[in-house]
Amino acid sequence: MRHTKIVAIANQKGGVGKTTTVVNLAAALSSRRRSVLVVDLDPQAHATLGLGLEKTPGVSLYPVLLGEKAVADVIQPTKWANLNVIPSEIDLAGAEIELSARPGWQGSIRDALGPVKESGAFDYILLDCPPSLGIVMTAALAAVDSVLIPIQAEFLAMDGLALIARSIDTVRKSLNPALELGGIVFTMVNSVAKLTADVMDEVRGHFGDKVYETTIPRNVRVSEAPSMGVPVVFLDPRSKGSAGYKAFAWEFMAKNPTRQDLSRPPAQAADDSNSNSAEPPSPVDAAKNAENA
Numbered sequence: 001m002r003h004t005k006i007v008a009i010a011n012q013k014g015g016v017g018k019t020t021t022v023v024n025l026a027a028a029l030s031s032r033r034r035s036v037l038v039v040d041l042d043p044q045a046h047a048t049l050g051l052g053l054e055k056t057p058g059v060s061l062y063p064v065l066l067g068e069k070a071v072a073d074v075i076q077p078t079k080w081a082n083l084n085v086i087p088s089e090i091d092l093a094g095a096e097i098e099l100s101a102r103p104g105w106q107g108s109i110r111d112a113l114g115p116v117k118e119s120g121a122f123d124y125i126l127l128d129c130p131p132s133l134g135i136v137m138t139a140a141l142a143a144v145d146s147v148l149i150p151i152q153a154e155f156l157a158m159d160g161l162a163l164i165a166r167s168i169d170t171v172r173k174s175l176n177p178a179l180e181l182g183g184i185v186f187t188m189v190n191s192v193a194k195l196t197a198d199v200m201d202e203v204r205g206h207f208g209d210k211v212y213e214t215t216i217p218r219n220v221r222v223s224e225a226p227s228m229g230v231p232v233v234f235l236d237p238r239s240k241g242s243a244g245y246k247a248f249a250w251e252f253m254a255k256n257p258t259r260q261d262l263s264r265p266p267a268q269a270a271d272d273s274n275s276n277s278a279e280p281p282s283p284v285d286a287a288k289n290a291e292n293a
């Protein structure tokens with residue numbers, strides 16, 4: 001039986017790489033034989049499409065939140081082993097309004113995912129949150145063990161972080177005392193920009209070891225992959241973006257061990273890949289990745 005970790009990937013700012021991080025972290029974890037469930041909570045359904053699934057009316061967390069369907073009925077397999085999705089659909093856009101009218105909406109995602117967590121079927125459940133501090137994100141934060149925040153190293157990054165950190169504090173005090181800030185990961189890093197280095201220093205100075213050593217480089221292959229419905233980690237394993245996400249997945253697994261990882265000797269744990277490379281890439285190498293593949 002696994003100890004399932006549930007992690008929300010959240011940032012109220014749009015376009016910072018939340019969905020790209022969910023899709024490629026999930027892909028990289030699945031290729032390390034971790035069993036992963038992605039929950040697409042954004043009506044834009046970009047994670048659903050990025051994992052090669054279509055939007056299908058009635059197949060999302062929405063009917064589960066309303067008590068009309070069992071969660072097991074909306075979990076969809078992808079083309080890849082160990083990688084499953086609860087897709088999104090346009091109806092999820094109505095969830096904010098409809099949920100807010102129901103007493104106890106704060107616990108709705110936690111209740112909906114409870115049976116999946118208890119089943120022990122997955123090592124990781126990753127929630128792709130919409131870009132807002134609204135009802136869906138609050139209910140997501142109430143349901144998870146920790147929050148992973150993707151950010152871009154740009155002007156006012158710290159202001160955005162302060163906002164989401166405050167939301168995490170509020171949810172911890174009121175709804176989910178065990179909620180942790182699991183980590184912050186820099187995405188779309190252009191390693192030559194001075195502003196990038198300054199912002200990264202400032203964020204590391206403030207949040208210390210909460211900030212992942214691995215950074216994800218800006219890489220054109222990453223932005224091309226969604227239109228093909230294939231995570232870049234599978235589409236172009238040799239690209240810089242893919243290398244970044246694979247290195248990030250190693251660091252993520254080390255910071256978020258499942259019971260499976262804890263009970264396994266390190267030598268065996270390092271050799272359980274179904275991909276070709278058994279060694280973790282070093283975070284420092286990944287951080288040095290240049291702009292293009």
Ligand SMILES: Nc1ncnc2c1ncn2[C@@H]1O[C@H](COP(=O)(O)OP(=O)(O)OP(=O)(O)O)[C@@H](O)[C@H]1O
Nearest residue numbers: 014015016017018019020131188217218219222223
């Ligand atoms: N490392 C990268 N290199 C190049 N392009 C990237 C990279 N990461 C993300 N992108 C592109 O940036 C855009 C925004 O990324 P993404 O959709 O993951 O952000 P998001 O935070 O989920 O957005 P939203 O807030 O709308 O949900 C997308 O077009 C994506 O393909």
Ligand SMILES: [Mg+2]
Nearest residue numbers: 018019042046
């Ligand atoms: Mg998104």
